[in-house]
Amino acid sequence: MHTRSPSVPAAALAGLRNLFHPLPGELEAAFDTQLDAGIARLLLVLGPAFGLFVVLFGAWDAWIDTARAASTVRIRVALVLLGAPAWAAGRLRWGPGPRCAWLYATHAGAMVVCAAMLPEGLVLALPGLTGALFLLALVEPRPRRFMLATLPPSLLLALLAILNLAPGPGLHVLLLYSLSWPLALCVALATLQLRRRAFLAEQAVLDAVRHDSLSGALSRRYVTELALHDLALARRHGRSLALAMLDIDHFKRVNDTWGHAAGDRALCAMVRACKENLRASDYIGRLGGEEFVCVMPETGAGEAMACAERMRAAVAALRLPVGTDTLRFTVSAGVAVLSPEQSGWEELLRAADAALYQAKESGRNRTVLARTAAPPARAG
Numbered sequence: 001m002h003t004r005s006p007s008v009p010a011a012a013l014a015g016l017r018n019l020f021h022p023l024p025g026e027l028e029a030a031f032d033t034q035l036d037a038g039i040a041r042l043l044l045v046l047g048p049a050f051g052l053f054v055v056l057f058g059a060w061d062a063w064i065d066t067a068r069a070a071s072t073v074r075i076r077v078a079l080v081l082l083g084a085p086a087w088a089a090g091r092l093r094w095g096p097g098p099r100c101a102w103l104y105a106t107h108a109g110a111m112v113v114c115a116a117m118l119p120e121g122l123v124l125a126l127p128g129l130t131g132a133l134f135l136l137a138l139v140e141p142r143p144r145r146f147m148l149a150t151l152p153p154s155l156l157l158a159l160l161a162i163l164n165l166a167p168g169p170g171l172h173v174l175l176l177y178s179l180s181w182p183l184a185l186c187v188a189l190a191t192l193q194l195r196r197r198a199f200l201a202e203q204a205v206l207d208a209v210r211h212d213s214l215s216g217a218l219s220r221r222y223v224t225e226l227a228l229h230d231l232a233l234a235r236r237h238g239r240s241l242a243l244a245m246l247d248i249d250h251f252k253r254v255n256d257t258w259g260h261a262a263g264d265r266a267l268c269a270m271v272r273a274c275k276e277n278l279r280a281s282d283y284i285g286r287l288g289g290e291e292f293v294c295v296m297p298e299t300g301a302g303e304a305m306a307c308a309e310r311m312r313a314a315v316a317a318l319r320l321p322v323g324t325d326t327l328r329f330t331v332s333a334g335v336a337v338l339s340p341e342q343s344g345w346e347e348l349l350r351a352a353d354a355a356l357y358q359a360k361e362s363g364r365n366r367t368v369l370a371r372t373a374a375p376p377a378r379a380g
């Protein structure tokens with residue numbers, strides 16, 4: 001069916017909307033959180049530096065008009081102190097975005113007000129004020145927040161330029177500032193795009209490190225990282241945690257009979273079947289080869305055995321068409337639960353591995369619960 005391509009204005013509108021929300025919901029939220037964390041760190045350094053800059057600019061006031069410098073310095077100090085909570089107000093539950101806007105509004109506002117009190121001050125201060133705009137565009141590139149932060153000092157500047165300056169210099173200030181502002185907004189948008197791209201690249205690398213590219217299970221490194229965290233939580237709060245180790249039965253035979261590509265498909269199908277039978281808080285990782293581990297936080301022995309059995313049955317029910325034939329395979333599982341004797345990740349893995357070994361020894365395609373006392377490491 002022929003689909004009509006969007007009209008030029010509609011495409012332009014979509015492109016513009018894309019500029020504001022180009023990432024899918026969850027990713028955009030993660031990107032926002034990352035930007036906010038960066039701004040919070042920057043505010044700790046840039047906040048006092050900006051404050052010091054605004055106050056030290058009082059020396060320039062004295063150079064231009066010694067008589068008014070005492071008043072302007074007082075205004076500078078007062079407005080910098082008013083904005084100072086924004087430097088590090090994390091404890092007040094004041095988000096980095098509003099803090100950045102408040103910091104800019106008060107500090108740039110101090111520059112504007114003091115410059116307006118000096119003869120030709122706004123003209124002379126213009127480079128500093130536009131410089132601050134571009135610096136903000138790099139620190140807070142989100143357009144809405146950029147506009148929110150720059151609006152109060154910009155309106156103040158426009159008002160004071162109209163009221164205080166002769167028509168010639170006033171127009172000069174207004175013109176230059178209103179040319180700089182959209183330019184700074186463009187810098188903000190370009191910065192935002194670059195940072196979004198960097199964020200996406202970082203996510204792709206993280207994803208590659210955290211997942212097994214073939215089966216879609218978590219990587220050994222990441223599953224260990226998550227499990228160590230969940231284990232520490234379980235031990236601290238006296239909660240249960242279980243893990244199930246799963247291994248495909250006679251996988252070498254599967255590969256030899258059906259080919260390596262069919263073996264790969266079996267691995268993927270097995271992981272999918274297991275995921276369908278795990279809770280959202282559980283996760284499965286590939287330890288290596290055809291060996292997988294499922295971590296089940298807040299799960300006792302009974303529930304873990306039931307879950308492992310469900311996964312085993314789901315795998316046994318799989319039918320993979322290979323040419324004109326159908327590939328069927330099974331898994332064996334060993335389950336271990338957190339206990340005083342098995343409280344470490346390595347101990348739990350050892351216990352589950354010993355139970356898995358028992359499942360294999362007693363005929364395969366079955367689930368065995370580990371004895372509570374940690375058994376010795378399996379040889380080989």
Ligand SMILES: Nc1nc2c(ncn2[C@@H]2O[C@H](COP(=O)(O)OP(=O)(O)OP(=O)(O)O)[C@@H](O)[C@H]2O)c(=O)[nH]1
Binds near residue numbers: 214248255261288290
């Ligand atoms: N297709 C495929 N095969 C793999 C992969 N990783 C490991 N294998 C194969 O998995 C097989 C594991 O064989 P074994 O360790 O002897 O175990 P098994 O044949 O499953 O026997 P039991 O575990 O005792 O039931 C080997 O033939 C490996 O080549 C993979 O990513 N894809």
